Amino acid sequence: MQWLDARDSDTLMIRHRVVNSVHKERSAYQEIEVIDTVDFGRMLLLDGIIQTSVRDEFIYHEMLAHVPLFVHPNPKRVLIIGGGDGGTLRETLKHPSVEEVHLVEIDERVIDASRKYLPELSGGFDDPRAKVVIRDGIEYVAEVKGAYDVILIDAPDPEGAAVGLFSTDFYANARDALGDDGVLAAQTESPFIDPKLVKEIYDRIWAQFPLCRLYTAHVPSYSVGIWSFALALKRPEMFERYRRAGGEFKTRYYNSEIHAAAFALPEYILELLGDKARA
């Protein structure tokens, strides 16, 4: 492979020059590939889709983890659905209040590949607070009640088996897996490239929670368009009371100003989401 074409559509893509292929295998679930690129360094691909790159992974992982973790006043028990590369786990473990993180990943081979080839991301798997569960996240959340302070949904694009990670039932079960102060965050695709999809996901999450807010960051390896996340709360009043980051640990993207700013949405996204986004 000389070029990797990261597609937003058949007629729009980001081309990355590939230096070499590091690893390639077919697991029970998907094709797992690790490649080195000139501009984004090492990348993990699943079925040919970029999951993460060492160059820009900090943006996605910090924004998925720290926004909800600073909204919760005292997060102790955290559930990560997916996230087999370990990046979201690494960021979650930076929070001193966190006592236990359960990472539920369907494909053990993704974790193995990340531990072997992406040490920058996967160090958290060795932390005694981290517990890996190899299982379908959809089934897992259906069985757990009131157990977590924060749930982070680190899903791939909603295709194939991952469609269920964007379903109404899944979000309802995730809500019930949270405690009374529970906070959920999920990656919710690009509002510039897939506005209809983002609106559908947003409406589904809103329907299960008293408050849901979209926030954005730009993740260059995912899309030419801006990326979105949803933050959903069982107690709406917690939204404004996020704790300010006070230098407890180092970040490369997140800070308290970015936390607030990420919820300021451009007019075209506000129009897409409708009245609930302005309420």
Add this chain to the structure above:
Amino acid sequence: MQWLDARDSDTLMIRHRVVNSVHKERSAYQEIEVIDTVDFGRMLLLDGIIQTSVRDEFIYHEMLAHVPLFVHPNPKRVLIIGGGDGGTLRETLKHPSVEEVHLVEIDERVIDASRKYLPELSGGFDDPRAKVVIRDGIEYVAEVKGAYDVILIDAPDPEGAAVGLFSTDFYANARDALGDDGVLAAQTESPFIDPKLVKEIYDRIWAQFPLCRLYTAHVPSYSVGIWSFALALKRPEMFERYRRAGGEFKTRYYNSEIHAAAFALPEYILELLGDKARA
């Protein structure tokens, strides 16, 4: 041309599928091209570089124009350097206080092409408040003193003749072309792709003004990385006192929350810019 490769480097680019070539000419300064693409619609290229697309031009033009125009308490006289496509002019003319806009463009053929092929952008050229000056913007600002409330520097990438639009002398002259309440905004490239360049430009502008702040937006047709702008003020206290947009006119990206949020910078950009960006 079947594909347009919008390069961030020789090894990283955004590929746009081209539908057809609408116009192509060589002016005294550059090659001017208008093409239609599948995902971004019509585009204007200068020497092969995307200047604007009808799909996402609102992001760049609204952020370049409205941030400084809402910071100035009563902008009447505005200077645009470059901006031959008319997008920045169109946004500027939305402000009811604006009495006169001088647009100084070196290449008349760019304006002609935009008037003919990009009516969505170029309607402002017919407004009686708009006055076009066909001249080198570098020379123009060197001769004008204290004449403008707001200057918008709508420059192409700093290559060839455009290098002078990013020079210390040019910024000093632009400052002197402003009145005592003057506000300047300039496009300042991508801090993700060209951090060294952004830092250099930022330091040069800072050196000429009592306050300079970087702000960001994501412009998909320009770069896989986030885009930056600089806002420079002769009176620093005006920075916090921007007027809130109150529905005087319609925007698709800008609103008052986005105005404030655009100045929240990720940690990696704060580190790049140094202490002055946190002051």
